[in-house]
Amino acid sequence: MKTIKFFHPEETFNYKIEKSLCKVVYQGDKQVLLIEIHSTDELEHVEDDSIQNEFPQLSLFIDDFPLDVESAEELNGKTIEIPYGFAEEEDEDGELHEVYYTSLNVSEEDYEVVGNKLTFSINEKGVLSLNWKGQVQDFTEETSDDIPFEINCTFEEFEFKEEDYD
Template sequence: MKGLIKFYHPDETLEYHIRKCFCKVVFLNKKNTLVVEVESDDDLDHVEEDSYQNEYPQVSFSLEDFEIPVNTVQQLLGKSFQVPSFEEIETDSGEIEEVYYTNLNINDEEYLDTGDNELKFGKDENGNLKLIWIGYCEDFLTGNKEPLKFKISCSFTQDKLEIVE
């Protein structure tokens, strides 16, 4: 298993198993930016029949274009970043543009912003790069005004490619 995604709703905690995740540092427009994608599987074997999670079998998170002061993924070790959902940035032509960094995709249909994002990088027990991502999102379960806290814990492991001749 690569990790878990948890949503902490007052009625229940939803737990998703991670199917795939990746992290890279990309040189974009003369700056280094962070790109992270985390996608759950849609397996619901561990979920109670009356759980909210049955209505939302799959979620995915993405972060992109967030400027960071490192050049490589290895340099992320021990670093922590506060990432806003979006920022207003002045373009070279003097116009103000909204740049969105993070989003949550529900059931491959609905996109939600995430807020108060904190990303912490370290190593797992096998020496792989590990990410703890904590933040808040809109309550897509019941529509309450209080945002839902979420936590992602994942390890970026190298998948083995098998080539059959």
């Protein structure tokens, strides 16, 4: 099942996943994780008075998160925690830069995603699957609290190759 659920205090938002991508790439001097998950804009299952109607489509991203995995076999059975949406990293010149690891894009606005726990497995069809739990800023602006979410998806076509993104 490919779904995204946001557990908003007023209602649960349910999204269907249109496309998803998972890559492990070699960047600079480290392996990094790249994930993209995009919802459909289909809202037939949503009540007319739902807050979700104002947010028909969204995308979640993990970019440049360093990890110690080089192959698909190594992701299977692995749990990865990403506590914060960004970190400060030092470049070759000793300059500090903010690197954003996780984000949610809704209506062309980006929101920080925190408390991420990603659990990977290979399903019965031999396809890489992901269960991702975390929290995101309330993009509906109905509350000042973070909203918990959960994603269950598979990566029908996933790639694990070394690329240099310099």
